[in-house]
Amino acid sequence: MDNLDKVQEKAAQVKLLLLDVDGVLTDGRIVYDSQGRDSKFFDVHDGLGVYVLQRAGIKTVLITAKRSKSIIPRAKDMHVAEVFADIFPKTKVLDRLLKKYNCDLNQVCFVGDDLVDLSLMKKVGFPIAVNNAAWEIKEAASYVTLKPGGRGAVREIAELILKSQNKWQEILKIYA
Numbered sequence: 655m656d657n658l659d660k661v662q663e664k665a666a667q668v669k670l671l672l673l674d675v676d677g678v679l680t681d682g683r684i685v686y687d688s689q690g691r692d693s694k695f696f697d698v699h700d701g702l703g704v705y706v707l708q709r710a711g712i713k714t715v716l717i718t719a720k721r722s723k724s725i726i727p728r729a730k731d732m733h734v735a736e737v738f739a740d741i742f743p744k745t746k747v748l749d750r751l752l753k754k755y756n757c758d759l760n761q762v763c764f765v766g767d768d769l770v771d772l773s774l775m776k777k778v779g780f781p782i783a784v785n786n787a788a789w790e791i792k793e794a795a796s797y798v799t800l801k802p803g804g805r806g807a808v809r810e811i812a813e814l815i816l817k818s819q820n821k822w823q824e825i826l827k828i829y830a
Contacts, residue, residue, distance in 0.1 A: 656796045664780040664796055665818035669761040670751065671707060672774070673808065674744075675718040675725055677767035678784055681804030684722075694724050697804055703812030704732040709828065710821045713755055717744050719770045744774040765811060766791050767803050782811055 656664070676682055679700055685693040704714045713735040716725065721739040729737045735755075738747050752758065760779035764771070767787040775781040775794040783795035784803035792798050797814075799807040816822040 655792075655798055661797045661814070662818045664760075665763070665815045667761050668712060668763045668780060668815050668819070669757040670755045670763070671704075671712060671714045671811070671815070672751070672762060672764040672778070673704075673714060673716050674764075674766045674768075674771050675716055675722075676720060677787070677803045678765050679716070679728070679804060679808060681802065682767070682786075692722050692724060694722065694728075695804060696728050697806055697809070699806050700804070700808035701728070701732045703809035704734060706825045706828075707812050707815065708733040708735075710816055710819070710825060712815065715751060717741055717747060717764075717774070719744065742770060744771065745777055748774065748777060763811070763815070765808065 673679055679696055680694045683695060707714055715735050716729055716737045718739050719742045725737060725739065741747055759777060762778040763780040763782060764774050764778045765782045765784065766775050767784050768791060769788060771791055772794060775791060781795050783791040783798045784807040785799050786802040799810050801807040801810050816825055
């Protein structure tokens with residue numbers, strides 16, 4: 655894990671935020687009803703974090719190894735730019751995203767929690783692990799959140815990025 659100055663330096667460069675879903679935007683639980691449909695628990699604070707990043711010009715893309723219908727409406731609520739589901743390895747969409755959003759690896763932040771995220775964590779300029787991530791993910795991270803996945807970690811990251819880019823005060827003015 656990098657020191658705070660290095661973390662803020664990396665956060666200041668972010669133009670594109672990539673997020674895993676299960677364990678990052680959710681607490682990792684998947685609930686199946688009697689019909690076999692899944693439900694996920696999302697944190698409202700994380701959602702506002704993603705939304706204010708978008709307001710500040712920072713795109714967010716969801717990349718998940720699992721397909722779930724419950725992700726799409728949540729992504730719309732948060733104004734996510736794109737959703738890639740059923741993707742493994744997650745690195746297979748990276749070049750396409752770099753071209754589409756006109757950024758290089760140092761301008762990309764990826765947040766993960768488990769082994770399926772490891773290859774992408776090792777490629778981007780600012781890899782982040784949520785607090786309850788697997789040990790290997792924490793080892794690969796430049797920053798480990800104070801909050802666990804699905805419980806405010808993404809909001810913490812959004813604030814870190816926006817404050818490091820001196821955009822936080824502009825966001826506060828919207829809500830004041």
